[in-house]
Amino acid sequence: MYDVAIVGGGVTGAFCARFLMRYKVSVVILEASDDVAAGASAANSGIVHAGFDAASGTLKAAFNLRGNRMMQRVCAELGVKYLENGSIVAACGADEERMLADLLARGEKNGVEGLRLLSEEEAHATEPALADGVTGALFAPSGGIVCPYGLTIAAVGNAMDNGAELLCGFTLTAAERSGEDWRLFSEDGRSVMARVVVNCAGAGAERVARVFGDDSFRIGARKGEYILLDRTAGSLVTHTVFPVPSAAGKGVLVSPTVDGNLIVGPTSVEEETPDVSLRREAFAEIAEKAAHIVEGIAFGEMITSFAGVRSYCDRHDFIVGWSRVAGVYLAAGIESPGLTSAPAIGVYIADMVAEKLAAERNEAYSPIRRKPPVFREMTDAERAEMIARDPAYGRIVCRCEQVTLGEILSALRTQPPAHTLDGVKLRTRAGMGRCQGGFCQPAVFNLLMREYGYRAEEVTKKGGRSYVITGGEL
Amino acid sequence: MRKQLVVIGGGPAGLAAAVAAYDAGVRDLVVLERESEAGGILKQCVHNGFGLTRFRESMTGPEYARRFLDEARARRIGILTNTFVTRLTPEKRVSYVNEKGAFCCEADAVILAMGCRERSKGALNIAGTRPAGLFSAGTAQKYVNIYGHLPGKRVVILGSGDIGLIMARRMTLEGAKVECVCEIMPYSGGLGRNIAQCLDDFGIPLLLEHTIVSVEGRERVEAVVIARVDEKRQPIAGTERRVECDTVLFSVGLIPENELTKGAGIALDGQTKGCLVDDGRETEIEGVFACGNVLHVHDLVDFVSEEAEIAGRSAAEYLLHGARAKRYLPVLAGENVSYIVPQRLDADGQTPVQLYFRVKSALRGAVISVEAGDFRKSVKRIAVAPGEMERVTVVPSQLSGAAALRVSVFREE
Ligand SMILES: Cc1cc2nc3c(=O)[nH]c(=O)nc-3n(C[C@H](O)[C@H](O)[C@H](O)COP(=O)(O)OP(=O)(O)OC[C@H]3O[C@@H](n4cnc5c(N)ncnc54)[C@H](O)[C@@H]3O)c2cc1C
Numbered sequence: 038m039y040d041v042a043i044v045g046g047g048v049t050g051a052f053c054a055r056f057l058m059r060y061k062v063s064v065v066i067l068e069a070s071d072d073v074a075a076g077a078s079a080a081n082s083g084i085v086h087a088g089f090d091a092a093s094g095t096l097k098a099a100f101n102l103r104g105n106r107m108m109q110r111v112c113a114e115l116g117v118k119y120l121e122n123g124s125i126v127a128a129c130g131a132d133e134e135r136m137l138a139d140l141l142a143r144g145e146k147n148g149v150e151g152l153r154l155l156s157e158e159e160a161h162a163t164e165p166a167l168a169d170g171v172t173g174a175l176f177a178p179s180g181g182i183v184c185p186y187g188l189t190i191a192a193v194g195n196a197m198d199n200g201a202e203l204l205c206g207f208t209l210t211a212a213e214r215s216g217e218d219w220r221l222f223s224e225d226g227r228s229v230m231a232r233v234v235v236n237c238a239g240a241g242a243e244r245v246a247r248v249f250g251d252d253s254f255r256i257g258a259r260k261g262e263y264i265l266l267d268r269t270a271g272s273l274v275t276h277t278v279f280p281v282p283s284a285a286g287k288g289v290l291v292s293p294t295v296d297g298n299l300i301v302g303p304t305s306v307e308e309e310t311p312d313v314s315l316r317r318e319a320f321a322e323i324a325e326k327a328a329h330i331v332e333g334i335a336f337g338e339m340i341t342s343f344a345g346v347r348s349y350c351d352r353h354d355f356i357v358g359w360s361r362v363a364g365v366y367l368a369a370g371i372e373s374p375g376l377t378s379a380p381a382i383g384v385y386i387a388d389m390v391a392e393k394l395a396a397e398r399n400e401a402y403s404p405i406r407r408k409p410p411v412f413r414e415m416t417d418a419e420r421a422e423m424i425a426r427d428p429a430y431g432r433i434v435c436r437c438e439q440v441t442l443g444e445i446l447s448a449l450r451t452q453p454p455a456h457t458l459d460g461v462k463l464r465t466r467a468g469m470g471r472c473q474g475g476f477c478q479p480a481v482f483n484l485l486m487r488e489y490g491y492r493a494e495e496v497t498k499k500g501g502r503s504y505v506i507t508g509g510e511l
Numbered sequence: 512m513r514k515q516l517v518v519i520g521g522g523p524a525g526l527a528a529a530v531a532a533y534d535a536g537v538r539d540l541v542v543l544e545r546e547s548e549a550g551g552i553l554k555q556c557v558h559n560g561f562g563l564t565r566f567r568e569s570m571t572g573p574e575y576a577r578r579f580l581d582e583a584r585a586r587r588i589g590i591l592t593n594t595f596v597t598r599l600t601p602e603k604r605v606s607y608v609n610e611k612g613a614f615c616c617e618a619d620a621v622i623l624a625m626g627c628r629e630r631s632k633g634a635l636n637i638a639g640t641r642p643a644g645l646f647s648a649g650t651a652q653k654y655v656n657i658y659g660h661l662p663g664k665r666v667v668i669l670g671s672g673d674i675g676l677i678m679a680r681r682m683t684l685e686g687a688k689v690e691c692v693c694e695i696m697p698y699s700g701g702l703g704r705n706i707a708q709c710l711d712d713f714g715i716p717l718l719l720e721h722t723i724v725s726v727e728g729r730e731r732v733e734a735v736v737i738a739r740v741d742e743k744r745q746p747i748a749g750t751e752r753r754v755e756c757d758t759v760l761f762s763v764g765l766i767p768e769n770e771l772t773k774g775a776g777i778a779l780d781g782q783t784k785g786c787l788v789d790d791g792r793e794t795e796i797e798g799v800f801a802c803g804n805v806l807h808v809h810d811l812v813d814f815v816s817e818e819a820e821i822a823g824r825s826a827a828e829y830l831l832h833g834a835r836a837k838r839y840l841p842v843l844a845g846e847n848v849s850y851i852v853p854q855r856l857d858a859d860g861q862t863p864v865q866l867y868f869r870v871k872s873a874l875r876g877a878v879i880s881v882e883a884g885d886f887r888k889s890v891k892r893i894a895v896a897p898g899e900m901e902r903v904t905v906v907p908s909q910l911s912g913a914a915a916l917r918v919s920v921f922r923e924e
Contacts, residue, residue: 265633269773317638317724317746341633343641417606420613428610433545433595437770473631475647479654493660498643503730505643506654507757508661511685 039065039202040394042221042231044209044245046073048185048376049368050237051192052383058199059387060396065229066193066201067221069208069241071500072460073453074189076239078376079463080313080345081261082303083185083294084277086374087124087177089144089152090287096355098147101374103381105179111380112183115191116408118295124180124277125155125163127330129170133281137175140281144177151178166274168332180277184295185376186463190453192383195406197452199399204229205456206500209238212248219249219364233390235366240311240348242369249362254369255351258311259286261303262319262344267471270335271297280330287373289326291334296466301327301334303345311346319344340471347372357382359389366390409451409464412441435477437470445481449488456489458482459499478505515830516540517605517618519596519771522551523812524803524819525624526579531823532622533586536831540588541616543607545595549583550576551626552649553812555656558677560704564813575812599623599775601796620798620826623772623786624819627804629674630764639725644732648674648762652681661685663758667735668692669723671699671706673810673898675762680709682760689713690754693721693737695744698873700764700898702810722746723759732757765808775799782850783807789839790853790864790907791825792818797834800826807852807867810900814867840883840907845919847871849897856916860907867902868918870895876923879903884913895920 041057043050046068057064068075085108091097112119128134137154144152153176160174161167167174197203204227211222215230222228238245243256277292285305294300302323306316324336350356350370355378360367366389368382375382410423412430423443424431430443448455448464455461458468461481468474468481482505485496493510497503516537518525521544529542548554553561556572563569570578583590591609598606603618629647646654646662652674654660664687668675671694679689692710697720699706710717720739724746727734739750767785777794780787785806786794792802802822803815838858844851851868870877873896881888881903890903903918910916 314640314725314727315638317636319638320636339634340631342636417613417615420608424608424610424612431608431610431612432593433608436545436595436768439595439597471631472628472647473633475629475631475650478650479658482654483658493658499730501730503643505662506660507644507663507731508682508685508687511655511659511661 038218038230039063040231040396041233041235041390042067042219042229043235043237045237045239045241046193046203047076047078047237047239048074048189048192048379049239049371049382050235051189051196052379053235053237053368053386054196054201055192056383056387057390058196058201059399059402060391061399062391062394062396064196064201065231066203067207067209067223067229068203068205071205071456071497073193073203074186074463077345077348078189079186080263080343081185081373081376082290082292082300083182083376084124084290084292085119085181085183086377087144087152087180088147088149089140089175089177090282091147091374093143093146096357097374097378100355100357100378100381102148104374104378107380108181108183108377112188114404115188115195115406117183117188117191119181119183120295121179121181122276122293124177124279125160126175126279126281127160127167127171128173128281129329130172134173136281137173140175149177149179152176164274164276164278166331166333167278168328168330171330182277182292182295183376188376190464191406194452195404198406199402203453209245209248217364233364233366233393235368235386235390236360237368239371240346242348246360246367246369249360249365251360251362251365253361254356256348256370257351258308259347259349260306260308260312260344261347262306262315262323263300263302263342264320264323264336264339265341265343266299266301266335267338267340268297270299270338273299273333273335274331278330280326289323291327291331299334308346311348313344313346315342315344341473355382357385409444409447412444413439434480435465435467435470437472438466440465440467440477445484449484456485457497457499458485458505461485512614512616514539514541514616515619516622516826517616518542518622518624519599519605520544520551520624520626520805521549521590521592522624522626522803523553523576523579524626524805524815525622526583527816527819528622528624528802528823528826529588530579530582530586531820532827533588535824535827537827542583542588542590543594543596543605544590544592547593549580549590549592555653557656558681561812564811565816579816596771599771601775603798620800620830622822622826623799623801623805624803625768625771625805627765627767627808629761630766632761635763637723637726639727640729642726642728642730642732644728644758645726646758646760648672648678648760651760652678655681655685661687663687665690665756666758666760667723667737667754667756668760668762670694670762670764671701671717672762672764673701673705675760676701676705676709678760678762679715680713683713683715689715690756691716691718693718693723695720695722695740698896698898702898703896724751726759732759735759765804767805767808769805772801780850780854782844783852787854788852789837790856790860791828792822792853793825793829798829807850810898814900840910840913841915842866843915843917844868845917847920848918851918856907858907858910863904863906865902865904866918867900869897869900870920871897873897874920874922878921878923880919880921881905881916883910883916886910886913891923
């Protein structure tokens with residue numbers, strides 16, 4: 038019996054769990070996939086929005102601003118790289134410049150600090166890669182960038198270090214009342230009991246709500262496709278550059294990532310059902326749109342392309358609050374800026390749920406997650422010291438990203454542990470570089486076999502039936 | 512630590528270069544190799560056909576590597592394995608790590624022999640999903656030949672590079688069905704003999720001017736959609752065809768691994784993606800040499816060895832006799848030549864120099880023409896193809912007065 042069951046191990050669920058651990062409550066995260074950060078939290082722009090986009094007075098605007106203000110500290114506590122690189126909205130021509138003034142006014146109303154309009158000259162001086170057609174810009178110094186799955190994994194890890202549990206492969210498909218409590222059933226027959234359920238199921242939030250008899254909202258899906266370029270192209274811009282927003286959303290942006298790559302996207306495609314496949318026309322569309330605001334993007338340096346799904350609610354705002362069904366809390370429709378908002382939503386929900394449970398403060402709670410050592414970021418002296426302590430840090434497994442055996446073993450042994458090739462990749466960047474795992478994948482594969490006693494045909498790319506080897510042994 | 516010569520990479524290029532340098536008198540040298548055994552990519556190339564040109568016998572990859580490894584061992588040349596070079600500076604400081612620690616070696620000369628990597632599927636504009644079952648051909652080769660796992664049972668291969676062709680045969684021999692090999696160009700990038708022995712002999716269709724436009728399957732590959740392409744290499748609407756498969760192998764080009772080179776600020780040739788070198792394989796930085804697939808992608812290891820020996824001897828010459836002021840003669844790729852190595856010649860060189868180059872398009876009946884000032888030379892070939900490296904020999908000192916040397920390839924009249 039748990040006090041709280043959180044459905045969904047995305048960034049929203051992760052921060053709910055993390056902040057709930059400040060109270061004396063037992064918490065379990067139920068995640069359908071074989072790893073956390075399986076939905077929108079793995080595939081998005083990774084922008085910590087300043088907060089000028091959301092309509093004033095909405096939950097989005099409020100949580101965005103609060104989340105933005107929390108992000109620096111949260112990342113420091115969790116050992117996650119965060120960079121306040123500043124955002125620029127680039128306008129081309131008088132019509133778009135007028136929209137900048139609207140954004141500025143809205144941002145100020147929302148409480149965003151430091152917003153400034155830039156003249157054409159100032160804009161190009163601030164960000165030399167801006168396209169010739171850019172005639173003015175809005176500058177938001179508090180915009181930042183973060184690794185979305187790194188943040189999610191670290192928040193779950195910190196929650197687990199403080200006692201939270203994680204059940205992966207648990208797809209909630211049914212629930213039964215049991216007195217005041219809920220018995221929650223997974224597709225595979227497992228079940229757990231909880232006093233309070235928090236629905237953070239992203240694209241699955243509507244389905245999960247219906248399990249409890251709540252059909253008060255609809256979740257729609259809008260796909261966003263991206264291109265990711267190699268580090269050699271990553272220094273083209275230092276700020277996150279947006280076009281002026283349109284009805285379709287914030288548009289195709291160009292931004293460095295915290296790991297030094299260049300990300301270009303997302304597109305915006307309405308879908309019947311959530312689907313992360315790329316359309317054929319996506320590549321040309323992204324390149325064409327990005328060229329309006331930034332010049333000289335080295336598309337030849339593309340190392341991968343991917344898509345994420347925005348799960349938006351028909352009310353076009355976040356839904357955060359108690360559901361009409363007793364004992365069920367909702368965090369649904371968490372589309373952008375959901376990543377930015379996650380710490381703020383997490384604190385808010387944790388406090389609401391703790392109050393309901395009349396939970397006491399947990400004095401033993403530690404907000405700190407020790408950052409796993411990252412060879413790539415160490416000086417030669419630090420490397421020597423690390424290798425002296427553990428020789429596995431002197432063995433490079435992924436040559437493109439310079440990931441060591443020590444880091445991979447740590448990813449298999451640190452909460453939440455990786456069980457799949459992608460799990461290792463998201464935690465260590467092994468396989469995320471220019472060769473995309475061409476060299477290191479078999480090595481990681483062997484480490485997974487050794488660590489978990491898997492047979493070759495049991496190792497998966499990303500859980501489920503995503504088996505790597507299907508032709509058998511020779 | 513100090514060393515006269517540091518060789519980065521213990522594949523066939525690095526080993527042959529080290530042996531040649533040793534035989535030319537260099538004793539204080541070391542080979543740094545990131546894998547647990549030297550031999551490079553040859554270790555997983557268990558098929559035969561290696562060494563035909565050089566040794567006039569057909570060996571497997573490991574056998575060919577073994578020869579050079581034995582030569583290095585016989586000379587007691589130090590090879591540090593599991594040792595990864597993290598940085599090279601223009602002053603020839605080589606930083607590396609292994610399980611013993613992080614070290615820096617001051618070298619008087621460096622030979623770059625880091626090899627190449629496969630261009631990844633991520634670099635291609637392929638729509639659809641990103642499930643399990645998508646492999647670079649070389650990765651699949653490693654699973655099969657080193658670890659004994661067969662990646663899948665129904666295979667589509669994109670790209671007719673040599674590794675893709677070899678893997679088509681290998682997977683077939685192990686019981687998989689290779690549905691087809693798609694090649695976006697109107698010709699294969701692989702060796703003619705590989706097309707005959709790996710595809711034709713097994714009835715595997717080679718679809719020229721075809722590409723994969725999308726991948727289907729959520730968890731594991733279920734199918735690909737292939738299509739014919741036009742002259743601009745763009746898929747032609749209406750020619751799409753769905754091919755069911757559980758595995759896709761990508762053999763879409765090799766890229767020299769020059770991250771260290773770039774880090775040292777050494778300029779690269781836009782075509783070869785390797786360093787600009789002279790006939791001694793010396794780069795722009797005095798005392799830094801390059802050879803093998805890190806310099807340009809070879810199709811036969813025999814020529815890698817040959818080139819590595821040139822680099823090894825030049826490094827020895829540099830170390831034992833000091834740097835020599837050189838007058839350079841630029842070497843230019845003319846008509847129908849995509850690249851040529853070396854990119855410049857020591858104009859006073861007395862000995863014959865082999866120029867390695869590739870043609871842009873296949874010709875039946877071709878004339879290779881060398882022009883340098885008043886000097887003219889032409890050589891006939893029955894056929895030339897981009898997948899087969901060509902060579903032509905010149906003696907630099909016989910080209911006196913020429914401002915540049917240009918190699919072109921014409922259709923024979
Ligand atoms: C293209 C795109 C770009 C974006 N860019 C930004 C940005 O730059 N900045 C920003 O702030 N925000 C951005 N966002 C928004 C942000 O990514 C999301 O708001 C955030 O990741 C949502 O997190 P979540 O935890 O609510 O949902 P998710 O990350 O989707 O997590 C939901 C989890 O619930 C699990 N689940 C679902 N159903 C069940 C079930 N029945 N049982 C058990 N588990 C279940 C899923 O497997 C999943 O792991 C972007 C989103 C997209 C799609």
